[in-house]
Amino acid sequence: MTTVLKLGGSVVTDKSTPETVDEDRLDAAVAAIANAAAEGRAAAGGARAGGGPSLVVVHGGGSFGHHNAEKHGVSDTAGTRDAGAVFEIHDAMRRLNDAVVTRLQDAGVPALPVHPLSAAARDADDGLSLPLDSTATMLSEGFVPVLHGDVVVHADAGATIVSGDELVTTLARGLDADRVGLCSTVPGVLDADDEVIPEITAFEDVAAVLGGSETTDVTGGMAAKVRALLELGAPAHVFGPDALDAFLAGDDAGTVIRG
Amino acid sequence: MTTVLKLGGSVVTDKSTPETVDEDRLDAAVAAIANAAAEGRAAAGGARAGGGPSLVVVHGGGSFGHHNAEKHGVSDTAGTRDAGAVFEIHDAMRRLNDAVVTRLQDAGVPALPVHPLSAAARDADDGLSLPLDSTATMLSEGFVPVLHGDVVVHADAGATIVSGDELVTTLARGLDADRVGLCSTVPGVLDADDEVIPEITAFEDVAAVLGGSETTDVTGGMAAKVRALLELGAPAHVFGPDALDAFLAGDDAGTVIRG
Numbered sequence: 307m308t309t310v311l312k313l314g315g316s317v318v319t320d321k322s323t324p325e326t327v328d329e330d331r332l333d334a335a336v337a338a339i340a341n342a343a344a345e346g347r348a349a350a351g352g353a354r355a356g357g358g359p360s361l362v363v364v365h366g367g368g369s370f371g372h373h374n375a376e377k378h379g380v381s382d383t384a385g386t387r388d389a390g391a392v393f394e395i396h397d398a399m400r401r402l403n404d405a406v407v408t409r410l411q412d413a414g415v416p417a418l419p420v421h422p423l424s425a426a427a428r429d430a431d432d433g434l435s436l437p438l439d440s441t442a443t444m445l446s447e448g449f450v451p452v453l454h455g456d457v458v459v460h461a462d463a464g465a466t467i468v469s470g471d472e473l474v475t476t477l478a479r480g481l482d483a484d485r486v487g488l489c490s491t492v493p494g495v496l497d498a499d500d501e502v503i504p505e506i507t508a509f510e511d512v513a514a515v516l517g518g519s520e521t522t523d524v525t526g527g528m529a530a531k532v533r534a535l536l537e538l539g540a541p542a543h544v545f546g547p548d549a550l551d552a553f554l555a556g557d558d559a560g561t562v563i564r565g
Numbered sequence: 566m567t568t569v570l571k572l573g574g575s576v577v578t579d580k581s582t583p584e585t586v587d588e589d590r591l592d593a594a595v596a597a598i599a600n601a602a603a604e605g606r607a608a609a610g611g612a613r614a615g616g617g618p619s620l621v622v623v624h625g626g627g628s629f630g631h632h633n634a635e636k637h638g639v640s641d642t643a644g645t646r647d648a649g650a651v652f653e654i655h656d657a658m659r660r661l662n663d664a665v666v667t668r669l670q671d672a673g674v675p676a677l678p679v680h681p682l683s684a685a686a687r688d689a690d691d692g693l694s695l696p697l698d699s700t701a702t703m704l705s706e707g708f709v710p711v712l713h714g715d716v717v718v719h720a721d722a723g724a725t726i727v728s729g730d731e732l733v734t735t736l737a738r739g740l741d742a743d744r745v746g747l748c749s750t751v752p753g754v755l756d757a758d759d760e761v762i763p764e765i766t767a768f769e770d771v772a773a774v775l776g777g778s779e780t781t782d783v784t785g786g787m788a789a790k791v792r793a794l795l796e797l798g799a800p801a802h803v804f805g806p807d808a809l810d811a812f813l814a815g816d817d818a819g820t821v822i823r824g
Contacts, residue, residue, distance in 0.1 A: 389675035389708055393666065396678070400659075407652065416648035418718075419655070424683035427702035437696030443686035443718040449648055459677075459702040 307359040308445065308483045311339075311554075312474045314490035315368025315455070317547055318406060324373045325398060327405050335489070335550060336406075339363070340413035342554035343450070360445040362477055363406070363417070366470040367455040370402040371395065375457075375467055382472070383432070385463030392465045395457045396423050403454045410450065418449045422456035422468055430461040434472060438480045445481070453477070475534050478542075486535070486542040487553045493546035494560030495528060506563045509533055536565035566618040567704065567742045570598075570813075571733045573749035574627025574714070576806055577665060583632045584657060586664050594748070594809060595665075598622070599672035601813035602709070619704040621736055622665070622676070625729040626714040629661040630654065634716075634726055641731070642691070644722030651724045654716045655682050662713045669709065677708045681715040681727055689720040693731060697739045704740070712736070734793050737801075745794070745801040746812045752805035753819030754787060765822045768792055795824035 313335055320326040339361070346359045367375070375381065378391035386392060403419050410417035426436040444451040455470040471488070478486050494502035498515050506512050509532060516529040535542040543553050545560025553559035572594055579585040598620070605618045626634070634640065637650040645651060662678050669676035685695040703710040714729040730747070737745050753761035757774050765771050768791060775788040794801040802812050804819025812818035 387675070387707065389677055390670050392677055392708075393670065397663075404656075411649050411652065416646070418648055418651055418724075419683070421680055421683040423699065424678070424680040425696060425699050427698040435698045437684060437698055439686040439694045439696055440682065440684050440718055443720055446720065447718055447723055448646065449651075449718065449724075459699055459706055459708065461702055461705065464706055465677075465708075 308362070308481050309359065309485045309487065309554075310362045310364065310474055310478045310481070310483045311487045312470050312489065313363065313365040313406075314488070315366030315371065315470070316491040317489055318365050319368030319370060319402065321369050323369055325370050325401070327402070331547060332406065332409060334547060336409045336413050336415070338550040338554055339410060340415050341551070343415050345555075361450050362441065362445065362481065362483075363410075363450060363452045364470045364473045364477065365402070365406055365452070365454050367399055367402070370398045371455050371467075374398045380457065380465070380467055382467045382469060385460050385466045387464035392423075392457050395467075396421070399454050399456050403452060406454075407452050410452065416449045417452050418444055420444070420451045420453045422453060422458055422473065426458045426468060428458055428460040428463070428466060428468075432460075434458070434468060434476055436473070436476050436480065438477070441477070442481065471531060471534070475538060478538050478540055483540050486538060486540050487550075487559070488531075488542065488544045489547060489550050489553070490544075491546060492544075493549065494544050495532060495563075503561050506532060506536070506561060507565070509536055532563060535563040538565060567621070567740050568618065568744045568746065568813075569621045569623065569733055569737045569740070569742045570746045571729050571748065572622065572624040572665075573747070574625030574630065574729070575750040576748055577624050578627030578629060578661065580628050582628055584629050584660070586661070590806060591665065591668060593806060595668045595672050595674070597809040597813055598669060599674050600810070602674050604814075620709050621700065621704065621740065621742075622669075622709060622711045623729045623732045623736065624661070624665055624711070624713050626658055626661070629657045630714050630726075633657045639716065639724070639726055641726045641728060642722075644719050644725045646723035651682075651716050654726075655680070658713050658715050662711060665713075666711050669711065675708045676711050677703055679703070679710045679712045681712060681717055681732065685717045685727060687717060687719040687722070687725060687727075691719075693717070693727060693735055695732070695735045695739065697736070700736070701740065730790060730793070734797060737797050737799055742799050745797060745799050746818070747790075747801065747803045748806060748809050748812070749803075750805060751803075752808065753803050754791060754822075762820050765791060765795070765820060766824070768795055791822060794822040797824060
């Protein structure tokens with residue numbers, strides 16, 4: 307049972323202030339993960355390595371990543387060959403990752419960092435390759451790999467940004483994940499009346515509301531996100547911080563997207 | 566033309582004092598690399614990406630890695646499942662790597678960090694897999710990847726140490742390198758009279774002197790190192806800091822090992 311959980315940049319950072327962790331929200335998310343990990347180990351009959359369910363955590367960049375990427379004019383398509391700029395963006399994301407990893411460790415979760423710049427690359431057609439040797443072995447050894455939006459080297463473009471969302475779909479496919487969760491500050495995919503849509507099984511059913519909805523901006527392209535999640539082989543849950551406990555307990559949370 | 570250069574832990578750190586960079590030696594090595602990179606770009610007709618020869622740098626752990634690994638009882642075969650211990654060793658090596666990368670960048674070398682923990686893994690038979698997607702794309706985009714001895718996850722063992730030397734041979738094979746250089750504080754492989762042996766083409770020729778020589782201890786197993794280098798498809802040079810300029814200029818330096 308492998309779960310990929312994304313903690314959005316708005317959950318782990320204060321997006322309004324550069325390079326600031328949202329202590330309260332991060333602490334609450336860490337507590338939920340620690341609680342679920344302890345229950346998983348208990349259900350599996352002890353605290354041995356590999357005994358519990360496998361969890362991969364991905365977090366966004368929030369006020370660490372976006373701030374620095376914008377400063378250097380780097381996006382997922384606009385690259386840079388300035389090694390100093392690449393390092394500055396990467397280093398900011400590493401510092402946020404360190405904060406997430408050490409808080410998880412302090413709560414008893416055997417979290418370890420995985421920095422995409424060290425493993426991933428994009429080819430000249432923008433395709434992302436993310437070798438999973440390290441991440442998969444961490445899982446089989448009972449660790450919790452924690453990845454993050456990062457800068458990655460990109461053939462013919464220098465280096466570009468890889469978002470947490472892109473990592474989530476790449477990991478879910480590569481690890482053959484059973485469940486995917488995307489925790490941000492919105493409680494789910496919203497309809498025209500701002501009510502959470504419980505389930506999406508086809509893009510046509512929500513195309514009208516996603517096309518013109520305000521949520522398009524809030525979450526960085528909900529329509530594209532829903533399309534990508536519909537193509538996964540695993541159900542994906544889009545939910546807010548209050549539903550993290552329920553998602554990690556195996557319950558439905560927010561909007562469930564089943565392609 | 567791809568070159569893999571190892572800077573030994575004794576070159577970049579003060580091995581007698583925990584977590585201390587050897588500023589003078591590191592500055593001298595950085596200056597040699599920057600000088601060779603500038604000449605390579607000039608020879609290739611400009612500073613465009615991919616224009617010069619490709620260089621991969623690997624550095625050892627010195628007083629950053631060994632200190633922390635010993636503290637936690639972790640070696641290349643003795644593993645740990647303590648995520649806090651893994652992170653502490655890794656974090657120390659990252660700090661040393663940051664020092665090397667930023668000094669290289671300050672000298673005009675487009676260096677970028679590659680952390681083995683994020684990419685590599687050992688299987689249950691201790692075999693190391695190190696996916697090179699990121700490193701190879703860095704090279705083709707004109708960056709200088711800088712790897713380091715690190716802790717890596719290890720099937721059935723938690724996490725163990727990967728040395729700079731093991732990374733060098735893995736990189737040389739995986740990148741089909743043309744030249745390999747190992748720069749430490751000894752001027753080469755020494756004979757019974759402590760003279761540098763100019764060339765080694767077969768282990769039998771040096772077995773007697775390496776078996777009982779003091780250099781076995783000084784460099785962490787010179788006999789095993791020579792055996793591994795003889796099996797590479799590229800010539801390997803073992804030399805001291807004074808010969809780094811010559812090696813990077815394409816000249817023979819110290820002992821040349823050709824298998």
